[in-house]
Amino acid sequence: MAPLMFSFRFLFFLSPVLFLMISTQSAPYCYNDKGNYTTNSTYQTNLNTLLSFLSSPSNNGNGYGFYNSSYGENPDQVYAIGLCRGDITGNPCRYCLSNATQLLTQSCPNQKEAFVVFDQCTLRYASRSIYGAMEIVPNLMLYNIQNVSYDVDGFFQELSTLLQDLRGQAAGNGSLRKFAAGTATANNFQTIYGLAQCTPDLTEQICSDCLGRSLADIPECCQGKVGARISKPSCDLRYEIYRFVDPTTVPPLPSSPPPLSSPPLPSTSTGGSKSNRSHTVIIIVVPIVVSVVLIVIFFCICLRVRRTKKKLENRKLIPGSDDTDEIGPAESLQFDLATIRVSTDDFSEANKLGQGGFGSVYRGRLLNGKDIAVKRLSTNSGQGDLEFKNEVLLVAKLQHRNLVTLLGFCLEGNERLLIYEYVPNASLDHIIFDPTKRAQLDWVRRYKIIVGTARGLLYLHEESRLKIIHRDLKASNILIDAEMNPKISDFGMARLFVPDQTQGNTSRIVGTL
Template identity: 65%
Template sequence: MPAMDSSRFLSCLFPILFLMINQALGQVCINEKGNYTTNSTYQTNLNRLLSSLPSDENGNGYGFYNASYRLNSSNEHIYAIGLCRGDVTVGDCRSCLNNSRYDLLQRCPNQKEAFGSYEKCMLRYSNRSIYGVMETEPSPAYYNTNNVSSSDLDGFNQELRKLLESIRSEAAAGGSLRKFAFGNTSAPSFQTIFALAQCTPDISEQLCSDCLVGAFADISSIYGKVGGGVNKPSCYFRFDLYPFYDPTTVKQLPSPPPSTNTTNTSQGSKSSKSRTVIVVSIIASLLLAMFMGICLRVRKAKKKLQSNLIPDEDVDEIGSAESLQFNFDTIRIATDDFSEANKLGQGGFGSVYKGRLYNGQEIAVKRLSVNSGQGDLEFKNEVLLVAKLQHRNLVRLLGFCLEGVERLLIYEFVPNASLDHIIFDPIKRAQLDWDRRYKIIVGITRGLIYLHEDSRLRIIHRDLKASNILIDEEMTPKISDFGMAKLFGVDQTQGNTSRIVGTYGYMAPEYAMHGHFSVKSDVYSFGVLVLEIVSGQKNNSFHHGENVEDLLSYAWKCWREETASNLIDPALTNGSRNEIMRCIHIGLLCVQENIADRPTMNAIVLMLNSYSVTLPVPSQPAFLRDGNVGSDMTLGWKNSSEVITTGSDRSKSSSVKAPEHEVSLITEVYPR
């Protein structure tokens, strides 16, 4: 075939050759290294390790990535190495590694060790240390299906061997950043052979050379083919009759420092040693001083974090939240690049998206607004608080992402959305019979008891409302959105703040007007929520015939006139009428103006579960009416100071006015 026709033929055949080679590259599951259990801690941490592998912090800047992860307090580790072809760009490299981890985990399910070779990258992971160790097995081979003509075979192989030996030496001498070489040579029948060789840069020059020699020896499995290659965990080579690599995209390595020739006289040697001792001493002193300075700064920062956010004994536990960090690209792929189709809702601090991880798990991702003045604090609150909370009636935090300006919170996905989308919808609320509504009330009660009494820290939610109650597939309620929550110590009873956060209609009057908050603030919000669940109406837009009234005003009027049954949602056609009336009674007890008269959540659960408990007569509710403010508007008032009361101790702090926000105001207490 003439040279021009041969070139055109190969050019047309390139897509087919590429597909054949891409399919032939191997994935090997190493069974003898053991298995892990599905949905185990090992699997979770393996997923996180592989998702974070192609990041700047794990790479050397030249396509080589190395990372490891220790499994909790055990001595077992997971190790991973990724290597991209020397001519592959950073973007294509990371894309290849991200795609290969999905493929390798699917092909090698539950395997603790696996090795995958792909068109542009290699990926391997294991439960043993693999960095700096030359590995020659497994050794999958792949080839172009076309054969070299028998008349050209000897000449072709002779030129191929020369080319491979040339690039072997060059690749091995590449250095600690990259061991990669490529080249081409003329073959019989006007053909050009293109080839490349590469080793992982963590092995020495000699080990790289030995690995490639072994790989070349395996060429017998593809003898007589016009193209192919052999991939080993520590090295590989490839050849073909077309330029499958791009020399223009090979990133230049930094130039080595210039060497100088000196005369090794005895005097010069002594002088050099003296200078070396002096320089080493100075450097050691500087490093020691820097280390001490860093330790002092870290210690000071840690103390500040402890004093600002949490008691001393919980710092170490909260520090474990770092193990929940997700790679941003993982979440971006899971949410289809935060597409509108996956958007679940929009709030004052950002948007919420539905996503699906590569293992099929559905997630809800809160993407905090870049321009939100309160975003940093909400992010800190939710990560540090929710990571510690484990209760079936609280939404579960799966992880978080903090990368550049992006701050993401990853939660379990709750399929039935929030309570307000059901209870206030004239059609959907018909699905909620009384048994389901009662189950929701009891579930919210249990969640609040956990926050107020059973968790190691007493937590005041401060924004309990229907839109912050998520409903799962079993109609189990889950309290969500802890961006406004406050921590109390064990002996702490109440607190004051100069910035009011929460939603109008759900806020207790002492908090809305004066900034006083306590567990009874959440009790008030719970009482409003109970009355909404019973009536199916929003607290500030209760429809009674043609009239629109305040829910608390109407409920109190019905109670005084002994017509409380008028408050019951007409959609409730079954269920215990005594139980419904008892819930109305409890709701009115929770919204009483006098804080001391409101029951605790522990008392409420007794009232719900035992009819032998006699309920006290409720007093008049606290009314908060403002015709200019809707039920979904968050209010903010400025007081002169912030005070936290902890038994006999009182600590005051200064406050800085936060920027106005259309939905929420939030602040943080900094004790002096």
């Protein structure tokens, strides 16, 4: 969530008010004052059974990411509530809850009550009934380390209006899903994304009260920050300057709650002659069959047009270019979007390595076990299709030990992804500006990085088949591998020169100020 490369997987807390940086993957809290259970006891058996059922495929919760169950009998009865973010349902929701159950049982052994916060879900269990009651302890306050740089008062005035609106929407959304997400625009045209959510077991008033307490916490922990999350067991409040909720995956609420159970309808005999019944069947079946055939034909036509359009786009990547086979070197490296989503756990925050001016970078793992780094260009970034295709064409043709290796790319719909080799030591700026990692840079390593970077530039300028000027070389674009070798990355601003060209004019300023 923040441009930081490190994360803390396991955190143990004693204070009910917790301040964390937003880079934390997960935050478990163990209620040390609520009692313990003994190993292999009935309570532990009930707890393991309940948590296993909570994330099992057979348990659909209320259909909107809310899971509430209990198991056993007093005094060993266990209660649990799981809640997924409003845009996360089905298998991704159960996957998050499964990770949460594993983390809680490992982080809080023998504790009768525990609570954990993930980016996509929260989970808590207790030895008492927790349904319908507002729980505000622990109070997890997470914040983005980046500060608002323009018109701070105007930013937080718009933010306050947005979160108050979302508070009312979430509280009034009924008993199936108390969730609302929306946007506001600050005075500098900066978009603010917000989210408010309560567990659906709360009444409208209790949900509003819980979110109101979270709103009051923002000045205490996060004033001046571009992003924050206030997470309590009963409600969540969050805002950021980038989109973290996919509105297209939020399931619509039905006009009326579905019945808990529907008894099978009894078989009945119908009156009328056999001829009348036959006419009825024909009247019903024929329109259905015709409709299905028309729909299938329509989708086949759309699919064919889409494939043809995609082939034409891939065949001619750079507008105005006469080279219809420029995609040749990269065409065999094209990944499908579904593969990348699986490898990055659907671009989860837990796999986020950092964020730059053109989008976010995620760590992924392919089915063959190979680690990758996925650069996901934001739709409102400064890098358009031309820069994206430029980077694909350039990097696919470059092979040097001091240049990052392009493994593939993906161009589907609005998604533009670049798949690189994973470099474990992140970028040079993370080492230079980190007091601990900086100590690793003795003169031998510094000299190795300097010489390697120079060799990479020499290859680009003189030795490669294409003469390339990078135009955005900086510490954050020099990646460091496991052997401390530098690798130049990010060719979105690169420019080609003819072999004998020594100078050129540009029509716009590029690079980093």
